Every structure is written in C-alpha cells, then in structure tokens.
Amino acid sequence: MEQIAVVKLKAVEATPENFKEFGQVIEASPDTKEFGPHDAQLDLSQGTPRLCIMNLQDQPLKFSRITHHSKVTQCLGSIGGDVWYLGVAKRSVVDPNVEDKSQNVEQSPVGHFFVPPGVDGVQVFKITGPKFLKLERGTWHAGPLFKSRTMNFFNLELNNTNVSSSAQYFSTISTFCWILGLFLSFYGHLIATGCDVNPSISAAS
Numbered sequence: 101m102e103q104i105a106v107v108k109l110k111a112v113e114a115t116p117e118n119f120k121e122f123g124q125v126i127e128a129s130p131d132t133k134e135f136g137p138h139d140a141q142l143d144l145s146q147g148t149p150r151l152c153i154m155n156l157q158d159q160p161l162k163f164s165r166i167t168h169h170s171k172v173t174q175c176l177g178s179i180g181g182d183v184w185y186l187g188v189a190k191r192s193v194v195d196p197n198v199e200d201k202s203q204n205v206e207q208s209p210v211g212h213f214f215v216p217p218g219v220d221g222v223q224v225f226k227i228t229g230p231k232f233l234k235l236e237r238g239t240w241h242a243g244p245l246f247k248s249r250t251m252n253f254f255n256l257e258l259n260n261t262n263v264s265s266s267a268q269y270f271s272t273i274s275t276f277c278w279i280l281g282l283f284l285s286f287y288g289h290l291i292a293t294g295c296d297v298n299p300s301i302s303a304a305s
Contacts, residue, residue, distance in 0.1 A: 167240065172257055179253065179254060180252070184226075185224055186225050186243040214238075
C-alpha cells in the first residue's frame with residue numbers, strides 16, 4: 101500500500117488581500133456606495149444564473165475531493181455570518197494549444213483541459229461574519245466546511261454548473277482539524293485520470 105504523506109496547513113482568516121489569487125472577499129458596504137472594484141466581479145455569461153439557499157449538513161473539517169468550475173464565477177456565503185472554512189488552490193484551466201506539453205495536462209470528459217492541483221498548492225481559509233467569497237472561474241475549492249451540525253449558505257452560480265461547468269478531483273486526500281480548528285492536516289497526493297470511477301479525477305467542463 102502506498103504511504104500517505106502528511107502536510108499541516110494553518111487556516112487563515114480570508115481578507116481581500118490574501119484571497120485575491122482565488123477570487124474576492126466581499127464585505128458589507130453602505131447602500132449608497134456605487135458599484136466598483138469592491139463589489140463582486142461576476143462572469144455569469146455562459147448560462148442562466150442561479151441564486152439559491154443551500155442547506156448543508158455534516159460538513160466537518162475534512163475533505164476527499166477538490167472541485168473547480170471552468171465557465172463561471174461562484175459566490176458562497178453563510179446566512180447569519182457563522183464561521184466556515186474553504187480549501188482552495190489556484191486556477192489551472194489551460195489551453196492545450198498554448199500550454200507547455202511537459203506539464204501534467206489532463207482533459208475533462210466534457211472537453212476542457214487543466215493541470216491537476218498539487219498538495220503543496222492547497223490553502224485553507226476561515227470566513228467569519230457577514231461576508232461572502234467570490235471564486236474566480238477555475239479556482240479549485242473544497243467546502244464549505246464547518247463545525248456545527250448544519251449551516252445554510254447562499255450560492256450564486258449557473259443553473260447547470262454541476263453538470264456542464266465543474267471538474268472534481270478525487271484523490272487520497274483526507275483532512276482533519278485539530279487545535280480548535282486552526283490547523284488542518286492534509287493527507288495524500290493527487291492522482292489525475294479524468295475518470296470518476298477511480299479514486300482520482302472526474303471532470304466536467
């Protein structure tokens with residue numbers, strides 16, 4: 101059996117500055133403030149937008165897959181401002197006609213190409229209070245994760261995001277939380293196959 105490596109990550113509070121590689125942190129602003137760069141810069145152009153309240157249960161501080169949406173931005177925020185966590189990795193959707201072929205480029209079953217995220221590229225953010233995250237197109241994410249039994253989140257994406265615009269990366273990842281949720285241990289390595297039958301990658305455009 102393959103040995104599992106352990107990497108310890110510290111969950112840091114998400115701010116507009118430290119989250120900008122992955123998207124935006126949107127905080128409360130006066131109703132009279134005009135639209136600007138502090139607002140969510142959305143891309144919902146490739147389908148019908150869907151805004152819903154998403155009820156999640158039993159989402160402890162661990163995950164075994166990481167996902168991205170190649171065609172749409174996504175907004176997530178807890179209703180009530182309760183604390184939650186999100187694992188993320190940088191965008192890696194690529195154009196195979198331009199990208200260096202020496203990279204480990206994989207193709208999703210619905211057509212788009214990507215470089216699988218590495219374990220050392222995964223970060224964990226803590227989100228506290230009345231704010232939400234806007235994920236850029238292609239940002240890998242795992243969660244929302246939280247300590248309570250159940251939480252409600254608003255979710256803005258496309259009405260077919262999970263069918264036509266997502267890629268899920270399955271692996272031997274298993275994370276768990278210790279020391280009051282401030283540190284997460286990230287197990288394993290990532291294996292890309294493009295098939296959701298094996299414990300590796302499945303992808304959708």
